Amino acid sequence: MAEAEIALDIQNLKKYFGGIKAVDGCTFQVPKGQISGLIGPNGSGKTTTFNLLTGVLEADSGDVFYNGENIVGLRPYEIFNRGISRTFQITRIYREMTVFENMLSASSMKIPVREARERAEQLMEFVTLTKLRGEYGGNLSYGQQKLLEFARALMTDPDLILLDEPAAGVNRTLLNNLLEHIHHLQEDQGKTVLIVEHDMNVIMNHCEKVFVLDYGVKIAEGLPEDIQKNEDVIEAYFGHR
Amino acid sequence: MGQKEHLRNFGMLAILIIILCALPSNINLYLRSVIMFTMMYVVLSLSWNIISGYTGYVSFGHVMFYGIGAYATGILVVDYGWHWIPTLFVGVFVSFVVSLIIGFPVLRLKGPYFAIAMLGAAEGTRVVATVWEDLTHGGEGIGLPNVENSFETYFAMLVVMLATIVVSYWVGHSRFGIRLNAIREDEIAAESLGINTTFYKLFAFALSAIFPAAAGGIQAYKVLYIDPETEFFILVTIYMKLFAMFGGKGTVIGPILGTFILYIVQEITWVKFPTAHLIAFGVFIVLVARFMPRGLMGFAIDKGWARKGMVH
Amino acid sequence: MQEKAEIRSKYWLAVFLVAAYTIPFGVGIYTDNVFFDLQWLADLTTVILNGIMQGGVYAMFAVGLTLIFGVMRIINVAHGELVMLGAYLTWMFFFYVGVDPLLALFITLPIAFCIGLLIQKLLLNAVVGGPELTPLLITFGLGLTIIHIVEAIFTTDYRTIPYAPDAFQLTETIAVSRSKIISFVMAAFISISVFVFLKLHRLGKAIRATAQNADVAMVCGINIFHIYMITSGLAAALAVAGGALVSIQFGFNPETGVLYTLQAFAIIVLGGRGHYIGALIGGVMLAVIESLISFMIPNGTAMVEIASYGMMVFVLLIRPRGLMGPKEN
Ligand SMILES: Nc1ncnc2c1ncn2[C@@H]1O[C@H](COP(=O)(O)OP(=O)(O)OP(=O)(O)O)[C@@H](O)[C@H]1O
Ligand SMILES: [Mg+2]
Numbered sequence: 001m002a003e004a005e006i007a008l009d010i011q012n013l014k015k016y017f018g019g020i021k022a023v024d025g026c027t028f029q030v031p032k033g034q035i036s037g038l039i040g041p042n043g044s045g046k047t048t049t050f051n052l053l054t055g056v057l058e059a060d061s062g063d064v065f066y067n068g069e070n071i072v073g074l075r076p077y078e079i080f081n082r083g084i085s086r087t088f089q090i091t092r093i094y095r096e097m098t099v100f101e102n103m104l105s106a107s108s109m110k111i112p113v114r115e116a117r118e119r120a121e122q123l124m125e126f127v128t129l130t131k132l133r134g135e136y137g138g139n140l141s142y143g144q145q146k147l148l149e150f151a152r153a154l155m156t157d158p159d160l161i162l163l164d165e166p167a168a169g170v171n172r173t174l175l176n177n178l179l180e181h182i183h184h185l186q187e188d189q190g191k192t193v194l195i196v197e198h199d200m201n202v203i204m205n206h207c208e209k210v211f212v213l214d215y216g217v218k219i220a221e222g223l224p225e226d227i228q229k230n231e232d233v234i235e236a237y238f239g240h241r
Numbered sequence: 242m243g244q245k246e247h248l249r250n251f252g253m254l255a256i257l258i259i260i261l262c263a264l265p266s267n268i269n270l271y272l273r274s275v276i277m278f279t280m281m282y283v284v285l286s287l288s289w290n291i292i293s294g295y296t297g298y299v300s301f302g303h304v305m306f307y308g309i310g311a312y313a314t315g316i317l318v319v320d321y322g323w324h325w326i327p328t329l330f331v332g333v334f335v336s337f338v339v340s341l342i343i344g345f346p347v348l349r350l351k352g353p354y355f356a357i358a359m360l361g362a363a364e365g366t367r368v369v370a371t372v373w374e375d376l377t378h379g380g381e382g383i384g385l386p387n388v389e390n391s392f393e394t395y396f397a398m399l400v401v402m403l404a405t406i407v408v409s410y411w412v413g414h415s416r417f418g419i420r421l422n423a424i425r426e427d428e429i430a431a432e433s434l435g436i437n438t439t440f441y442k443l444f445a446f447a448l449s450a451i452f453p454a455a456a457g458g459i460q461a462y463k464v465l466y467i468d469p470e471t472e473f474f475i476l477v478t479i480y481m482k483l484f485a486m487f488g489g490k491g492t493v494i495g496p497i498l499g500t501f502i503l504y505i506v507q508e509i510t511w512v513k514f515p516t517a518h519l520i521a522f523g524v525f526i527v528l529v530a531r532f533m534p535r536g537l538m539g540f541a542i543d544k545g546w547a548r549k550g551m552v553h
Numbered sequence: 554m555q556e557k558a559e560i561r562s563k564y565w566l567a568v569f570l571v572a573a574y575t576i577p578f579g580v581g582i583y584t585d586n587v588f589f590d591l592q593w594l595a596d597l598t599t600v601i602l603n604g605i606m607q608g609g610v611y612a613m614f615a616v617g618l619t620l621i622f623g624v625m626r627i628i629n630v631a632h633g634e635l636v637m638l639g640a641y642l643t644w645m646f647f648f649y650v651g652v653d654p655l656l657a658l659f660i661t662l663p664i665a666f667c668i669g670l671l672i673q674k675l676l677l678n679a680v681v682g683g684p685e686l687t688p689l690l691i692t693f694g695l696g697l698t699i700i701h702i703v704e705a706i707f708t709t710d711y712r713t714i715p716y717a718p719d720a721f722q723l724t725e726t727i728a729v730s731r732s733k734i735i736s737f738v739m740a741a742f743i744s745i746s747v748f749v750f751l752k753l754h755r756l757g758k759a760i761r762a763t764a765q766n767a768d769v770a771m772v773c774g775i776n777i778f779h780i781y782m783i784t785s786g787l788a789a790a791l792a793v794a795g796g797a798l799v800s801i802q803f804g805f806n807p808e809t810g811v812l813y814t815l816q817a818f819a820i821i822v823l824g825g826r827g828h829y830i831g832a833l834i835g836g837v838m839l840a841v842i843e844s845l846i847s848f849m850i851p852n853g854t855a856m857v858e859i860a861s862y863g864m865m866v867f868v869l870l871i872r873p874r875g876l877m878g879p880k881e882n
Binding site for chain 2: 690701
Binding site: 054055056075076077080081085086088092093094095096097098100101104105106107108109113116134135136152153156 | 416419420422423425426427429430431432433434435436437438548549550551552553
């Protein structure tokens, strides 16, 4: 396979929490128009990396280039408006707003309301939440909240989608629909997707490239089947931690 | 479905306007001023509701904007001989500018810290109004010329109230309002999903600052005497907060309903039991906060009389 | 480095504090209230000493608030009203029964403990851990209620208790009033006892464990609701002790409680919310700044209130953890 274009170029990213080196000089390139996976044992810094990429946390040092622009130091909404959207590992839906309002809240103010509404309807339909459109977000089950987050993240038609454990708590059938949709986004619309996931089936069957983090450092990258055999990765997951 | 609902709501508003326009010439002076002050508190609680109900930044010092409006009118009418109507616009403008200056730092504080910082801001303005004697006449206050005509202030207040209701209605049925809600619910998520929280908070804060200034100005012209103690009286903030909370914060109808009910109650009890009435208000705040945080509207939603959310 | 932001904020806090202490001098020089002669220096020393003494009382207001915050993450805005209530209780025992204001503590503290316990049980236990603003509104309403009940009974007149008003002559020119010294000593004694209790007693340790992590404490067999109630009782007792100290040196009326809440709040923000020693240090620091302000700035007494607010807002913006508070995310 030819070298793909790079969507996100992460250079030497660092974030310490006091003594904890959550992300410690992480460098990797997310290929454009592909689905990539970011894996690693618990506490290896995956979520922190997402938070750094989206501006939720301020990086101690390092650069992130998106379309040639260094986005470190931008505020989260500025990064979002450049086309990077995300979901959260621990869902952050708006609990006292209805499902429909959750969806609308993420629409761009640049498009007319009518269009935003239509898009919200379609996405709700897709994640099977139409029946619950008037229900408070806080009353949804955990899995439904994950779905709502996923749908909400797609409201603005982003180019790069960061998903933090989308499979956790979502039932098989829906998960398959979801993954299918992600493939559709990637194949037909050329979107880039980066998935953090502990479910190895998802990673192995759906990602073209996988990055492995351990103690905040990238220890391996490559095709899923290569990663599976990689000594360092096995060590990180099963070795003496 | 949206269309119909808006029509119905505006129909109700039109009926209210007609009643309020027809009333004053048929009632006595006392009732006229009671209704005027009720309308004033509708303005105040709806304004408070924009920043505190929709956006979740509970202000304990909103009286400051009301006081600024009152002082703008007092000073310009007495010391500069202006007609009172244009002074309202000056008050609104000053309030707007002050809200931006104060809001920028203070809106970075969260929850209780914002609340208490606003209390401080209001007390601070009161101290300034007391100390800056050249401008404000200090603690002795300002007496306004007694040319007040109870119809003028009544209709001025009606206009300000309608403006507040229309703006609140827009906030309560637009993506702008939804974004404010999102900030209330989870500021980090809101910011990560494309909302410039700094801008929206400041915008909401400024909106909630301008109407109380107009109301304060009209009120100054009506009561003929203002001083720092009464114009920056914390009780005014307590009222707007309580009325909005009781009716249901974060809705349009809630604060209006809450004001109509509670202001009338306080008007009746005030004269008969001046101290007991304040004790009762304290107890009432405790009870509302503890047992019905979503107010009457929350109750209506639970009963199925009203729908959840503001955009459907 | 993560530490960078940390060091930066520490640096800014230092700059802010230096500014806070020098601004009064600046304004004083500008308005010709500062003379560098011996008499003035002696006055200044007196003022600073008085400030430190007063700081003891402020610390009394603040430790209770910081305890509640540390254990339950609740800001009790009725705290100053409890101080005010304490002043009135002491006053009542002094005037109607003739009990010495400090001996009265033996009666008022148990009463206060019960009040705190009841408030916690009836109003606050159910809202710990919920939205932060609910307890704020509840205690706000509670404060309003207390103010007006006291007002209904005692009117808004200022009360005082004449107690050891004579001055203690340190040198010929420097004097501190005896009541201030007595209350400083009392404050030091009480706060150290409570500190020792928290460090050594089984119950004190349980309180600290709950403050650290309520879930873990619960798993370890601690009944956290009991701990909450005891904490509130203790905080109320500390507030009332503060009130007793207030009553022997200042005038008070039902509305002064609002100012105490504010000062206590500024102090715990400065010292670090939830930090016990921080509250003691913050109390002294705030009191000294206030004394400097009222000494050198014309109209300074009106400005004192502003100083507290300014302190609070700036510290929260610059360094939310204050001088020594725990780091939060
Ligand atoms: N806000 C924070 N403050 C302090 N430490 C943090 C913070 N966020 C994360 N950490 C620490 O940083 C490390 C990395 O955490 P992170 O959440 O990024 O891991 P993760 O790879 O997403 O793990 P998981 O698979 O369990 O979700 C952990 O040791 C965690 O305790
Ligand atoms: Mg994670």
